[in-house]
Amino acid sequence: GAAIDVGGGTCGTCGGDESEEDDDDGVYGGEEEEGGAAIDVFWGSASREEVSGATGTDTGVAAGESAGVGGAPKKKLTLGLALAKRAVEQSRKERLDGLDKTQLCRDTSGRRYVIKELRADRHKAVIKGMDWLYRFLTKDKCAALFAIGDDAPSVFFEIWYTSADSRIRCKAKGIAASLIEKYEASLLRGGQQTGLGQFFEGMFVLRCKHEMGLDTNGLLEMCDELWRSEGLADTDKLFGVSGRELREVSTNDWLVLLMNVMCLEYNNLLHRKRWPLKWGLLECFVALRHVPLQPPPTDDNSFKKEEFHHAFYLATHIVYAIGAYSVVKTSARDAPWLYKYCRMSLKFWLGQARKKARLGGHDTEEGAAVYVDVDGIAECADVIRGTGLTEATDPLLCAVSVWLIKAQRRNGAFPVWMSGGSEGGHSFYDMLHPTWVSTQCLRDRDFEVGHKRPGNALWAKFMGKLLKESNFETVEYRTSYKRGTAELR
Numbered sequence: 459g460a461a462i463d464v465g466g467g468t469c470g471t472c473g474g475d476e477s478e479e480d481d482d483d484g485v486y487g488g489e490e491e492e493g494g495a496a497i498d499v500f501w502g503s504a505s506r507e508e509v510s511g512a513t514g515t516d517t518g519v520a521a522g523e524s525a526g527v528g529g530a531p532k533k534k535l536t537l538g539l540a541l542a543k544r545a546v547e548q549s550r551k552e553r554l555d556g557l558d559k560t561q562l563c564r565d566t567s568g569r570r571y572v573i574k575e576l577r578a579d580r581h582k583a584v585i586k587g588m589d590w591l592y593r594f595l596t597k598d599k600c601a602a603l604f605a606i607g608d609d610a611p612s613v614f615f616e617i618w619y620t621s622a623d624s625r626i627r628c629k630a631k632g633i634a635a636s637l638i639e640k641y642e643a644s645l646l647r648g649g650q651q652t653g654l655g656q657f658f659e660g661m662f663v664l665r666c667k668h669e670m671g672l673d674t675n676g677l678l679e680m681c682d683e684l685w686r687s688e689g690l691a692d693t694d695k696l697f698g699v700s701g702r703e704l705r706e707v708s709t710n711d712w713l714v715l716l717m718n719v720m721c722l723e724y725n726n727l728l729h730r731k732r733w734p735l736k737w738g739l740l741e742c743f744v745a746l747r748h749v750p751l752q753p754p755p756t757d758d759n760s761f762k763k764e765e766f767h768h769a770f771y772l773a774t775h776i777v778y779a780i781g782a783y784s785v786v787k788t789s790a791r792d793a794p795w796l797y798k799y800c801r802m803s804l805k806f807w808l809g810q811a812r813k814k815a816r817l818g819g820h821d822t823e824e825g826a827a828v829y830v831d832v833d834g835i836a837e838c839a840d841v842i843r844g845t846g847l848t849e850a851t852d853p854l855l856c857a858v859s860v861w862l863i864k865a866q867r868r869n870g871a872f873p874v875w876m877s878g879g880s881e882g883g884h885s886f887y888d889m890l891h892p893t894w895v896s897t898q899c900l901r902d903r904d905f906e907v908g909h910k911r912p913g914n915a916l917w918a919k920f921m922g923k924l925l926k927e928s929n930f931e932t933v934e935y936r937t938s939y940k941r942g943t944a945e946l947r
Contacts, residue, residue, distance in 0.1 A: 563849045565857035566808075573850050576859060580900045583863050584626060587897030588617065590870030592633050594890060600640055602886040607650060608662040609887070611637035612783075613894045615666040619785050619911060622902035631670065638666055646676050654696075657684040661721045668728050669911050678729075685733055693736040696722075701737035704745035709768040712749065713775050716742055720779045727916040739779065743928035746776065750935040750944035751799055754806035762942060766803075767877075769944075773799050774837040780925070781844055784898075786918045787905040788844050792925050795933050797841070801854065802939050804838035807831050808857060820875065829877045832892045836862060836872075840899035848902075862896050872896040 554570050562570045595603045603610045614634035621627045664677045690696045723739050752765035781788045790797035810830045817824040839858040849856040872892040935946045
C-alpha cells in the first residue's frame with residue numbers, strides 16, 4: 459500500500475527533488491518467488507546447520523572455496539551445496555506457503571519472513587548488543603565511558619525512553635542510571651572537560667537525569683555557574699557561530715551545532731527557559747533549507763564521497779533533532795525531502811553491502827575494499843522506525859533488520875568497518891558507535907510509553923509549531939539522485 463512508500467523515492471517531486479523512478483529491485487537479494495534455487499546474496503539463504511542437516515556432511519568450508527571436504531574436488535562440493543540449499547529453500551517455501559499472509563513480511567527482494575520470528579531475533583540481538591555495550595563501557599575502570607563522555611550513558615537512556623518491551627526498558631534504565639552516576643561524579647569534579655565543553659556535557663546528562671526522575675541539583679548548580687562565569691548568555695558565543703551567519707556553516711560543522719542547540723531548547727522546556735537563547739532551532743531549520751545535502755555518489759569522485767558522508771549524517775541528525783533523539787514519533791510528511799534522502803542513502807548502502815558480499819565479504823581483499831557504512835545503515839533504519847513503520851509495513855526496514863541481525867557478532871558487537879582502514883587502532887567512540895546505533899534501531903517502539911516522560915509532550919508541541927514556522931516541508935535546492943548532485947535554486 460501507499461503507506462509503505464511514505465518518504466520513499468516513488469513519491470515524484472517532493473521538497474525540490476526531481477521526479478525519478480525509485481527502483482528497489484536488486485537492492486537486497488533473497489528468495490526467488492517462482493522456481494529456481496534462491497540464494498541470499500548477502501549471507502546464503504540457508505544456514506550452515508540447515509545445509510549440514512540436508513547433506514549429512516560438515517559444511518565448514520563454504521561453497522566456492524578451493525578446498526574440499528574429505529578430499530572432494532571443488533566442483534563436486536559446490537554442486538552438493540547448491541543442491542542442499544535448493545532442498546532447504548523448497549522446504550522453507552512450503553512452510554511459509556502454509557502460513558497466513560498476515561503472519562509474514564517481505565524484504566525489498568520479495569523474500570518472506572515470519573514476523574513473530576523476526577521480532578524474536580531482533581529482541582535477542584538488542585539484548586546481546588546491550589550486554590556488549592555495558593561490558594565495553596565498564597571495562598578497565600570505565601575507560602571507554604570517561605573517554606566518550608555523555609554519549610555513553612545516553613545510549614541506554616535512548617533505548618529506555620520508547621522501547622516497547624518492558625524487559626528492555628527495565629534493563630536499559632538500570633544501566634543508564636549506573637553509568638550516569640559514575641560519569642556525573644567525574645564531570646562535577648572537573649575530571650572531564652572544562653568551560654564550554656563541561657557546560658554542554660552537563661546539559662546532555664542533565665536532560666537524561668531529569669527525564670528519568672533522578673536528582674539533578676548538582677548538575678543544575680554546575681551549569682548555572684558555568685553559564686555565568688563563561689558568559690554564555692551571549693548565544694553566538696554559546697554555540698560558536700553568529701545567528702546571522704548560519705547559512706555559511708559547513709555541512710561537517712552543522713551536526714554538532716544542531717545537537718547542541720536541540721539540547722538547550724529541550725532543557726529550556728524542562729526548566730522554563732532557565733538558560734534563555736537569542737536564537738535557536740527555528741533559525742537553524744530555516745538556514746538548513748538552504749544547505750544542499752550531497753546525495754549518494756554515482757561515480758568515484760572523492761570530493762562527492764566525502765561530502766556525502768557529512769551530508770548523510772547531518773540528514774539523520776536533523777531527524778534526531780526533530781524527534782529529540784527518537785523520544786517522539788516523527789512523520790515523513792513534515793519533511794518529505796529529508797526522509798526521501800535517508801531512504802535513498804539506505805538503498806545505496808545496501809547496494810554496497812550486496813557488492814561486498816559478492817566479492818567474498820570483509821575477510822577477502824576484494825570485499826574489504828568495498829566500504830559499507832554499518833553505522834549509516836543502522837541510523838537510516840532508526841529514522842524509518844521512528845515514523846512508526848515496521849518490518850510488516852516497510853520492505854526496506856525488513857531488509858535492514860535481517861542484514862543487521864546476520865552482521866552481529868557472537869559477542870553482541872557489530873562490525874567496525876571504516877572507510878580506507880582496517881579494524882584496528884580505532885577510538886573508543888569508533889568501536890562503540892556501530893553497536894550503539896544498530897542495537898538502537900532494532901528495538902520495537904512504543905511512543906505511548908514515551909509520552910509519559912516529562913519532556914515528551916512539551917517537545918512534540920514545540921516541534922510541531924517550529925516545523926510550520928520554518929516551512930520545513932520544502933528546501934531551497936534541487937536534488938538529482940540520478941546525477942548525484944544537489945544545487946541551490
